[in-house]
Amino acid sequence: MSTEIFETRESQVRSYSKNWPAVFEKASGAYQTTEDGTRYLDFFSGAGALNYGHNHPELRDLIVDYVANDGVTHSLDMNTPPKRRFLQTFEDIILKPRNLDYKVMFPGPTGTNTVEAALKLARKVTGRQHILSFTNAFHGMTLGALSVTGNSMKRRGAGIPLTNSSKIPYDDYFDGDIPDFIWLEKVLEDSGSGVDKPAAVIVETVQGEGGLNAARMEWLKGLADLLKRHNILLIVDDVQAGCGRTGRFFSFEEAGIVPDIVCVSKSISGYGLPLALTLFKPELDVWEGGEHNGTFRGNNMAFLTGARAFELFWSDDTFQNELADKIEQLRTGLEQIAGHVKGATIRGRGFLTGICYPNPDTAGKVAAECYKRNMLLETSGPQDEVIKVMPPLTISSEDLQKGLQIIEESTLAATGNAGEPSRLRPPH
Numbered sequence: 001m002s003t004e005i006f007e008t009r010e011s012q013v014r015s016y017s018k019n020w021p022a023v024f025e026k027a028s029g030a031y032q033t034t035e036d037g038t039r040y041l042d043f044f045s046g047a048g049a050l051n052y053g054h055n056h057p058e059l060r061d062l063i064v065d066y067v068a069n070d071g072v073t074h075s076l077d078m079n080t081p082p083k084r085r086f087l088q089t090f091e092d093i094i095l096k097p098r099n100l101d102y103k104v105m106f107p108g109p110t111g112t113n114t115v116e117a118a119l120k121l122a123r124k125v126t127g128r129q130h131i132l133s134f135t136n137a138f139h140g141m142t143l144g145a146l147s148v149t150g151n152s153m154k155r156r157g158a159g160i161p162l163t164n165s166s167k168i169p170y171d172d173y174f175d176g177d178i179p180d181f182i183w184l185e186k187v188l189e190d191s192g193s194g195v196d197k198p199a200a201v202i203v204e205t206v207q208g209e210g211g212l213n214a215a216r217m218e219w220l221k222g223l224a225d226l227l228k229r230h231n232i233l234l235i236v237d238d239v240q241a242g243c244g245r246t247g248r249f250f251s252f253e254e255a256g257i258v259p260d261i262v263c264v265s266k267s268i269s270g271y272g273l274p275l276a277l278t279l280f281k282p283e284l285d286v287w288e289g290g291e292h293n294g295t296f297r298g299n300n301m302a303f304l305t306g307a308r309a310f311e312l313f314w315s316d317d318t319f320q321n322e323l324a325d326k327i328e329q330l331r332t333g334l335e336q337i338a339g340h341v342k343g344a345t346i347r348g349r350g351f352l353t354g355i356c357y358p359n360p361d362t363a364g365k366v367a368a369e370c371y372k373r374n375m376l377l378e379t380s381g382p383q384d385e386v387i388k389v390m391p392p393l394t395i396s397s398e399d400l401q402k403g404l405q406i407i408e409e410s411t412l413a414a415t416g417n418a419g420e421p422s423r424l425r426p427p428h
């Protein structure tokens, strides 16, 4: 079956389909099937948009029924039953049990939309312009989000100066040689530092695109305390690390911090549909009606599946506890695989974990070997030096082990270690 039209008509800007040229026709759970019937194990999960796997049957049936009964599809921010249901279940299942009181804004359907809204709101509330973000951060591709992103290739794409922001070192940027926040603390306290007081600091708890650097909980706490003392807003970009990816619903829960603003998207619909939220403390709700707007905010199918996903996975601890066991299984497996390659280290947290290889070319080769073995696996980091292992959170323990074995074989093939005996147990 031809792939010619993709190459002749579609722009060079495409990226995933260049590494994975197969034509995927169907998908279910942790698998996608191509037009010619080949099944791929998906350890990519739509970059984190498919935390509950592909086409969860119960979520799919909700959409089918809704459409078949002429439910409203498009509604800007007009009120609909699915929007009511989404907000109510979000309040009951996600916010209240965590003692969180956030206003919910629908800023447009993508991750970069929620980041833009967060930056705009922080500037409006504080009357300050400057935003601080971290080395190797990724926050999206529109100009505001790019201005707080680290990657130089993506920044260059802006074509204009990216202003009103500066970068500060993420946790362990200097390998522990320089104490945390020494620069930030000093310049905030020194009226001669020449550094404008920022409106906000935006942070990912795990840098999904920037190499799976995971901040320590003490570091996140230290950051939140420092910003509070200086009356600077803390924005957590939980677009990728949130919705259970790191083990709890929000990735910052374990740190015991309460950010002023939280950006959520990717898996918030539970089904891979476009939806984003910007959450903020009620006292920050200074918007005027329509001051931030967008045609595609009220995605009713995404509201329906998102609300049902809260009920299915987060109404008690069952899912979170099962996930904790699988996180352990993943970590153990990856540690054993890293043991085959001298100098390889584990990066990340939860189901957003990977291996950083000492030779930056290795990760791309491992990912290519995985693809040959019918598995989708991405790379991450400024030199794509890290393999990024992101199975659906709903994956079975057997499929998880199967994927780990493919990563092990691929690592051995990519590093020319093919003779080494496997250390991984067969699927149990």
Ligand SMILES: *Cc1c(COP(=O)(O)O)cnc(C)c1O
Pocket: 047, 109, 110, 111, 112, 113, 115, 138, 139, 140, 141, 204, 208, 209, 237, 238, 239, 240, 241, 265, 266
């Ligand atoms: C993916 C991502 C974004 C951007 O989301 P889009 O939907 O691609 O615009 C922003 N922040 C983080 C942390 C992300 O992983």
